Amino acid sequence: MKILIIEDERKLARFMKQGLEQHGHVADLAYSGSEGLNHVAGGLYDLVLLDLMLPGQTGFEVLKNLRAFGLAVPVMILSALSDPDKVVEGLDLGAVDYLRKPFDFNELLARIRVLQRRTQTGDSVVLRLDDLEMRLVSHEVFKANVKLELTNREFALLELLLRRAGQLVTKNEIAEKVWAVDYDMGSNVIEVHIYQLRRKLDALGTRGLIETIIGRGYRLKSA
Known part of the structure; x- marks a missing residue:
């Protein structure tokens, strides 16, 4: 939360x-x-x-x-x-x-x-995309049954992308919903966290899960 x-x-x-x-x-x-x-x-x-x-x-x-x-x-x-x-x-x-x-x-x-x-009434307490599973209550993420170790920001970023899977999520939306008052519009903090999240997912053999829409934002897509 x-x-x-x-x-x-x-x-x-x-x-x-x-x-x-x-x-x-x-x-x-x-x-x-x-x-x-x-x-x-x-x-x-x-x-x-x-x-x-x-x-x-x-x-x-x-x-x-x-x-x-x-x-x-x-x-x-x-x-x-x-x-x-x-x-x-x-x-x-x-x-x-x-x-x-x-x-x-x-x-x-x-x-x-x-x-x-x-x-969470009306929302699942577990978010899934293919073999990627996010357990919201226990704050755990698994890829092909292997647990990912994510920071709080990475978890919040992945949750937003999962909830909007297949849809474009703009950098402004990410800044507003994940960073809010801590976000510096002149920084590259979103790009850094996207890179770190991609690296952790790629390590489990899932390349290209997070798609960059140049100049607009990011999209989580099915394998």
């Missing part, structure tokens, strides 16, 4: 980012409500982890603005506020879950897995 953490306690935010990325997610950070809203508006996220006591605008205001702007990303509140009325208010404003601080990180991961299963 691609997750945005909106948390003004920087040490905690960095700890969550590191932990989430160690478990296969891609995580971005925002340290204020306004910064968080800008990130959501500029990139596609699977989940937002939202603190309530934020500088500038509170988490409640962030929730109101997300809905006002038509941004329907799932939001999980992480807050030290334990007043039942605050919990109800947050959920009524559109949050899908509420976890009180301090929390156990394993519980956070478990709740994220629950949300993953909910949002």
Whole structure:
């Protein structure tokens, strides 16, 4: 999943980012409500982890603005506020879950897995193309039953290409859906990751699986 953490306690935010990325997610950070809203508006996220006591605008205001702007990303509140009325208010404003601080990180991961299963309604938890298989819940990829060792970005890139197998995926789409706020338009980071992904697939005897459409983007094609 691609997750945005909106948390003004920087040490905690960095700890969550590191932990989430160690478990296969891609995580971005925002340290204020306004910064968080800008990130959501500029990139596609699977989940937002939202603190309530934020500088500038509170988490409640962030929730109101997300809905006002038509941004329907799932939001999980992480807050030290334990007043039942605050919990109800947050959920009524559109949050899908509420976890009180301090929390156990394993519980956070478990709740994220629950949300993953909910949002995959209508989607398979396994993506396949020929003998290439991606298991979304366990975050594993197999080619001809051999496991590929992919970085989080490579996994997210391959997932996007698999979901759009046979279709052109532009560099702009890849930048928006896989990198979002971390993407530098002047860099060749997408080309580098495509090269690395190709190299790992080619090592298993599958050349030409990722096709370059010059000047436009990439396409994952059947063998």
